[in-house]
Amino acid sequence: MKNKLIMAIALVMALVAGWTATTTTAQAATDDSLAQVQKSGKLVMGTSPDYPPYEFQATVHGKSQVVGMDVAVGKKIAKDLGVKLVVKSMSFDSLLVALQTGKVDMVISGMNPTPARRKNVDFTHTYYQGGYSIVINKSDKGIYKDKDSFVGKTIGAQTGSTMYTESKKQTSGTTVKGMTSVSDLILGLQSHKLQGVAMEKPSAQAYVANNKELAMIPSNFDLSASDTSASVAFAKGSTSLVAAANKSVDQIRKQNLVNKTYLPAAGKYLKTNTVNTSMLHYWKAFLKGIEYTLIITVCSVFFGFILGVLLSLARMAQGGVFATALRWLATAYVEFIRGTPMMVQVMFVYFGLGLIVNLPALTSGIIAISLNSGAYIAEYIRGGINSVDKGQTEAARSLGMTKGYTLRYVVLPQALKNIWPSLGNEFITLIKDSSIVSIIGVSELIFQSNIVRSDTYRGVAPIAVIMVLYFIMTFTASRILNHFERKMQHD
Amino acid sequence: MTKPIIEVKDLAKNFGDNQVLKNISEQVNPGQVIVVIGPSGGGKSTFLRCLNLLETPTSGEVDFDGQNLTTLDTKKVNTLREQMGMVFQNFNLFPNMTVLENIKLAPMKVKNISDADATKRAHELLQQVNLDDHADAFPTSLSGGQAQRVAIARALAMDPKVMLFDEPTSALDPEMVGEVLNVMQDLAQQGMTMVVVTHEMGFAKSVADRVWFMADGYIQENNTPEEFFSNPQTERAQDFLSKILM
Numbered sequence: 001m002k003n004k005l006i007m008a009i010a011l012v013m014a015l016v017a018g019w020t021a022t023t024t025t026a027q028a029a030t031d032d033s034l035a036q037v038q039k040s041g042k043l044v045m046g047t048s049p050d051y052p053p054y055e056f057q058a059t060v061h062g063k064s065q066v067v068g069m070d071v072a073v074g075k076k077i078a079k080d081l082g083v084k085l086v087v088k089s090m091s092f093d094s095l096l097v098a099l100q101t102g103k104v105d106m107v108i109s110g111m112n113p114t115p116a117r118r119k120n121v122d123f124t125h126t127y128y129q130g131g132y133s134i135v136i137n138k139s140d141k142g143i144y145k146d147k148d149s150f151v152g153k154t155i156g157a158q159t160g161s162t163m164y165t166e167s168k169k170q171t172s173g174t175t176v177k178g179m180t181s182v183s184d185l186i187l188g189l190q191s192h193k194l195q196g197v198a199m200e201k202p203s204a205q206a207y208v209a210n211n212k213e214l215a216m217i218p219s220n221f222d223l224s225a226s227d228t229s230a231s232v233a234f235a236k237g238s239t240s241l242v243a244a245a246n247k248s249v250d251q252i253r254k255q256n257l258v259n260k261t262y263l264p265a266a267g268k269y270l271k272t273n274t275v276n277t278s279m280l281h282y283w284k285a286f287l288k289g290i291e292y293t294l295i296i297t298v299c300s301v302f303f304g305f306i307l308g309v310l311l312s313l314a315r316m317a318q319g320g321v322f323a324t325a326l327r328w329l330a331t332a333y334v335e336f337i338r339g340t341p342m343m344v345q346v347m348f349v350y351f352g353l354g355l356i357v358n359l360p361a362l363t364s365g366i367i368a369i370s371l372n373s374g375a376y377i378a379e380y381i382r383g384g385i386n387s388v389d390k391g392q393t394e395a396a397r398s399l400g401m402t403k404g405y406t407l408r409y410v411v412l413p414q415a416l417k418n419i420w421p422s423l424g425n426e427f428i429t430l431i432k433d434s435s436i437v438s439i440i441g442v443s444e445l446i447f448q449s450n451i452v453r454s455d456t457y458r459g460v461a462p463i464a465v466i467m468v469l470y471f472i473m474t475f476t477a478s479r480i481l482n483h484f485e486r487k488m489q490h491d
Numbered sequence: 492m493t494k495p496i497i498e499v500k501d502l503a504k505n506f507g508d509n510q511v512l513k514n515i516s517e518q519v520n521p522g523q524v525i526v527v528i529g530p531s532g533g534g535k536s537t538f539l540r541c542l543n544l545l546e547t548p549t550s551g552e553v554d555f556d557g558q559n560l561t562t563l564d565t566k567k568v569n570t571l572r573e574q575m576g577m578v579f580q581n582f583n584l585f586p587n588m589t590v591l592e593n594i595k596l597a598p599m600k601v602k603n604i605s606d607a608d609a610t611k612r613a614h615e616l617l618q619q620v621n622l623d624d625h626a627d628a629f630p631t632s633l634s635g636g637q638a639q640r641v642a643i644a645r646a647l648a649m650d651p652k653v654m655l656f657d658e659p660t661s662a663l664d665p666e667m668v669g670e671v672l673n674v675m676q677d678l679a680q681q682g683m684t685m686v687v688v689t690h691e692m693g694f695a696k697s698v699a700d701r702v703w704f705m706a707d708g709y710i711q712e713n714n715t716p717e718e719f720f721s722n723p724q725t726e727r728a729q730d731f732l733s734k735i736l737m
């Protein structure tokens with residue numbers, strides 16, 4: 001999972017890089033970042049809400065929303081600028097890409113302003129100076145003292161985070177395993193695949209406070225200030241916006257707002273979250289996940305089908321240069337889509353196309369999956385059309401019907417009947433595969449289950465729940481499809 | 492002299508290097524029944540399909556009702572094609588529609604005839620081919636003879652000026668050949684212009700006005716049935732007749 005994701009991001013970055021190169025330099029010359037935000041009246045903050053107490057999901061007045069000390073920092077900056085704060089959730093790995101492609105105006109996600117990151121984005125002053133701890137199983141207390149006690153053992157850290165890099169650098173004889181979400185790391189710890197998990201001290205405190213089986217030890221990493229501090233990231237060259245945000249950040253530091261106000265408030269949300277960790281309590285979150293999964297699947301199959309019909313016709317176009325070009329293009333498209341991972345396509349549509357038109361994550365997800373499934377459906381339809389006897393076309397044409405009518409009234413209905421089982425399979429596959437859009441922060445079922453996992457500090461239960469939910473969905477869908485299949489087989 | 496309804500001039504058709512039709516020039520007059528006979532692979536089907544442009548001729552002309560089809564645009568060809576009904580060896584009924592729907596489809600979609608009118612006409616045609624009680628059946632439930640009669644009714648529903656038949660009885664069990672030939676004979680008696688490719692020599696003898704003998708891409712002989720069967724002119728025809736009449 002981790003490697004695939006990193007590779008996908010690398011690819012998207014590479015594709016996007018050429019694109020942005022020119023625009024970024026142009027931006028630096030005339031920096032209107034602050035004016036733009038003030039004009040739009042809102043400041044979009046990107047964050048990865050599985051990192052309490054920095055940012056996490058909590059149910060506030062019956063509605064699930066992102067809270068935590070980072071959100072408080074974001075609110076303060078937005079308020080000082082006189083604009084509204086909009087919070088966008090996505091995986092930690094995607095945050096900087098989102099910033100560079102203009103999907104978000106700033107990133108606040110417990111992010112350390114390391115020199116490597118500084119090359120690509122601009123940071124404010126630090127709003128919080130933390131440190132690292134290592135979370136261990138309470139039963140192991142006394143065995144492990146700090147980072148050097150894990151020789152021959154495995155410790156985990158969040159992929160793409162500073163902890164991950166430093167754990168690799170500063171331990172020897174210790175295996176360092178990266179995972180995307182902290183909930184997965186804790187689960188790995190509790191199932192003894194990991195012996196320790198390195199994370200920011202406030203997060204470690206939150207986990208230990210909410211889970212009786214965990215304990216924490218100091219990490220004793222040798223760290224520079226930039227490695228342990230958290231800053232707000234802005235797109236490279238947005239000097240005016242950084243300067244404005246720095247005023248807010250300086251106030252936060254001066255008045256010690258994080259320790260005095262933000263962290264205690266976050267702690268309260270954590271308590272409300274963990275008061276009731278039964279899965280039933282989270283039915284709303286799961287329901288929302290189901291809703292989005294179904295919306296994505298139904299829309300994608302619908303648009304994918306239309307695209308598939310057009311593509312399959314284009315692939316069978318005959319006569320003339322235009323038809324040859326069309327056929328060639330359609331073939332190239334189908335081959336290209338089938339030869340690249342859906343995950344990369346999703347990221348490309350969201351981040352890449354986002355440079356031209358700013359599409360919401362859900363729309364991007366539906367577009368990407370429609371484009372993907374269109375290529376597959378096109379092949380089914382082409383096969384279906386070829387499976388219809390040529391005599392059918394001849395009979396229709398001999399009756400004076402045009403090519404279009406022949407296709408619509410004679411060939412396609414028979415082709416569809418032949419490929420109905422394949423189309424049904426595609427639908428069921430999409431129910432499952434639509435989960436890929438969770439990486440761009442669409443709140444479908446997988447995304448929702450990850451939120452429930454980090455909210456409740458329970459690693460396995462939400463997975464079991466969604467497994468059952470997915471099965472119910474696919475099973476129901478296949479029953480319904482079978483019913484229609486039988487209805488079509490009237491003779 | 493009557494004007495021919497179909498006139499073919501120097502018609503040729505190649506499939507790649509394979510010259511299937513070689514410079515054919517013939518005429519069909521209104522009301523005539525032409526029976527085309529000849530050895531298999533001789534180009535009979537290709538010839539028939541060139542008449543309604545299901546196959547595009549490589550060179551030459553096909554004139555229908557005074558218009559040269561090969562120079563017309565697709566739209567015009569479509570409208571002229573509906574005036575030439577075609578019946579195939581394998582019926583080619585639409586399996587996803589009932590008998591009635593098979594017949595109604597083209598009149599409704601192509602001629603924009605109302606559902607009620609199309610239904611009424613379809614029932615008339617089904618009575619004509621003796622199948623009105625099968626109006627709501629699906630094609631797979633029909634016997635070969637019934638299916639072919641439906642196919643004839645379907646072609647007639649467009650009120651064609653000419654009917655083209657490509658071996659309409661070749662796929663049938665022997666006991667069903669008669670019912671289809673009877674329908675065709677009735678049609679001929681009503682004055683329908685017909686071009687029939689068939690191996691039914693009895694039908695050729697009793698119904699045809701002219702017999703065209705086709706082999707090796709040429710119409711080798713164009714004669715009255717009496718003359719053709721009693722006194723074939725070409726060696727090719729004599730050879731063919733001696734084989735099938737054995």
Ligand SMILES: Nc1ncnc2c1ncn2[C@@H]1O[C@H](COP(=O)(O)OP(=O)(O)O)[C@@H](O)[C@H]1O
Nearest residue numbers: 506509511529530531532533534535536537538
């Ligand atoms: N679509 C086609 N492509 C290539 N060759 C064809 C095609 N249709 C017919 N032929 C060839 O043309 C010749 C004549 O075929 P056809 O007209 O079906 O003869 P007949 O109906 O007299 O048996 C045969 O050699 C056949 O292989």
Ligand SMILES: [Mg+2]
Nearest residue numbers: 535536537658
């Ligand atoms: Mg033939």
